[in-house]
Amino acid sequence: MFRSALLFLVLFITWLALSGHYSIFLLISGVVCAGLSTILTLRMNKIDNLPPEVNFTYRLPLFWIWLAKEVTTSAISVAYHILHPKLPINPIIQTISAQQKTDVGLVTYANSITLTPGTLSTNVNKESIEVHALSKNFIESLTDSEMNLKIAKLEKSQETDS
Amino acid sequence: MIFMVASAALLFTILLGLTRAFAGPTVYDRLLAVNNMGTKIVLLIAVIGFLMGRPDFVDISLLYALLNFIGTIAVLRFVKQQRRHADE
Amino acid sequence: MNSIIIDIFGWILIGSGAFFVMTGGLGLLRLPDVYCRIHAAGLTDTLGAGLMMVGLMLYAGATLVTVKLILVLVFLLFTSPTASHALAHAARLDGVVPWTKKNTKEKRK
Structure with a gap:
């Protein structure tokens, strides 16, 4: 109600x-x-039979600000790669693990990966996400799992609230 | 003045997108180009609204953003279904 | 005085937005396959659109137009990754082989 x-x-x-x-x-x-x-x-x-389970906490805007910073830095890097006359790209596909438990968390993670230029989620499973990256250093920023942890935290704070 | 520059840049980029839509080897290239052109058109409509001094144009660009997303997903579904039929 | 400040920031924001949009368009042409081109398209969708919309908001000031611009921007930021993911996923299922450096070298031989 x-x-x-x-x-x-x-x-x-x-x-x-x-x-x-x-x-x-x-x-x-x-x-x-x-x-x-x-x-x-x-x-x-x-x-x-799927009630919307979105709870906004104070962490969400903070996460957005962090994401905006991340997007800006990687966008500049992608722009450099595109404008470089030799086109120094080396695309790879790698599967990375996802710690999120709920669907909303998993979607948030996959969408954040895609929103960041240079990385692109091509397939999402329950426990892992297949990522296509423009070159190795883009995927390195994902495998240090800062984003993963942040979204898992976001999820936890939602669970305790509801 | 800046609005002029911005709309010129957007129009030029839409031209690049059109080239990709014509050249693209796979369907997905074409779809991507059309989707991307849609985003640029949303921006273009908003900028032209400011250029003409009629910011109400933003309503139209909001509508176009909605239609662009749904259009891409719809065409993608159609392509997927056709591929499945072709396989059978 | 105030309008000069708005003009300066507007030039910077909209100009850099236009730069990113054009870079994305160039990438759409230059990069070798669908997956890479989606990265270039993402450049237009995120920073290009974001900077331009923020620049327009400066000119609109505190009016309803700003609210609408924010709505457009939020909508673009929420939908563009979904559309990109759907495209990439469909291409992957359809068996479009990702371009790698090795691929081209083998072809050249």
Whole structure:
């Protein structure tokens, strides 16, 4: 119940932010649309049997900032590789282990790997992720498993909260 | 002025993407090029909105971002299914 | 005075964003196979789009347009890795062989 109320609120705020007009008619249609979307989502949850398990903690924004820093450094490195006249790339595929237990954590890890330029997840299993990297030094930043640990921590803090 | 430069750069890059979409040896190259061009078009629409002094264009670019993602996934599914049929 | 500062930062941010977008486009042409090209595309999707959107936000100021720009950016950052992963996974299942340095040398022989 709390979840659906929260969903309704988020949808309605999105409506307000996107419309920019606040006449009574538009406000009422916003309430109707947000309500309909909430009801549809509840129905879909019944079919899927997969309630959304996303809890936001204070760690998530910190992780995003760390990820942004990581993305910036590796993007500059990829740009150097592309612009270099000799194209000094040496692509490799390597399987790395993932410690995440929940699906959300695993998806977060795989997406973070893909979002960082230079590394790309090509296959995701329960315990490992197959990664394609532009050259060896990109994959070295993954095998020191800093990102892995950070997301595992993120997951743990979610479990204790809920 | 910066908006002019940015939209020129974006248009030039879209041209590069088009080349890849025509040349790409596999379907996936073409799909990647189209998806990437979509991202650039989202940026281009936003920049052109500022260039024309009508920032409302951002609404259109938001819509285009949504459509671009769903379009890529849909075409990918279609390609996958066709490949499976061809195998049988 | 204020507008000059905005102009300077806007030039830097949007200009470097355009640089990364163009580098990504160049990589799309130069790199040898699909998997490598996805890396180049990622360059456009992350830093190119990010820097440009932040630059536009500077010009928009504290208005609803900024909120919409943030929405566009967040949406791009959430969906582009998903699309890239789907592409790479499909290519892998379909048996597209990744390019390596050895491959080309064998072909040349």
